[in-house]
Amino acid sequence: MFRSKIDQLIWQRHRRMLFGIAMLTILGVVMTSLIGLHSVVDDGGTHHLVSASLINQWRPYNGNYFTAYSMWLPFAAWLAGLEMMHLDLSDHFNQFLFSSGFSRKRIYWSKLKVAFGVLLLLNVVATAIEYLIYWIGTPHGYTWTIAWPGVLTSWLVGAIMSVGLFAITWFAATIVGQTGPLIVTIGGFTFSLAGFSGICSSILTGETFHLSNDQAMWVGLIAWLIAAIALFIWGAALYQRLSLEHNGEYLLFPHLRVPVYIVFVIYMTLMFSWSADGLSMVIAFVLSALFGYAWLWRPRLGEMWHQWRERKQG
Known part of the structure; x- marks a missing residue:
């Protein structure tokens, strides 16, 4: 999958940490799926793990028992963005890469290539494991019926959320040089996004824009994706000017x-x-x-x- 020399260097450097993130994610997916199935109450009737009224709608599946795109996958992207950029700074691997003869531009985009390649493979494996657990473990009296509209919407929404969270930690680790303050900063900002999204939703669905909840969701996702792309491009520009003499400072x-x-x-x-x-x-x-x-x-x-x-x- 990674054939160029720079891709192989980056992969060899980060494969253990990425493997650890993958194992943690898969374990979380398995535990969440088993807990969700265990929480199903069989009262003798016939029920759907996904509401029958939502099966064919273009909405993400986020029910009480089944989520088509596990929230562990955005969390894995959040961790990967933090690890891929900050670890190279803290252990001076960036200095080795800069002296290896490759341009900083190529190094930057190769890091993104390796990260997204691993995350894409993780998404496929973790989702397959989750669906297999539900297919095998669905209790008697329940049916597990899903349709492409809900599945595709779930995957699209989850993928956009993952890219955005990855971009946030990736960019933060590009400009912040201290491990403790970086974790505090990015952790606090990530948790605050729940409140910020509520404010944005109230604005979009309020008297000014009059959008429905579904429309507000899609507008927010598009803005989220645009912001992520902007952070990647801005990060690439900053990475060209990264000075190793500022290592250890809060802002590099x-x-x-x-x-x-x-x-x-x-x-x-x-x-x-x-x-x-x-x-x-x-x-x-x-x-x-x-x-x-x-x-x-x-x-x-x-x-x-x-x-x-x-x-x-x-």
């Missing part, structure tokens, strides 16, 4: 400090004061501005430790 690109600060303050203010009164918005703005300044401009323990280590080694 100091000129991004002001844009990151502005986006952080606006985002946090909206998150904590949406649909609130003016006073709450002002308080949220002040607290976000102070915390963002302390996080981005004040010395942090990670940088102090890195500087101490450099002095000791010197």
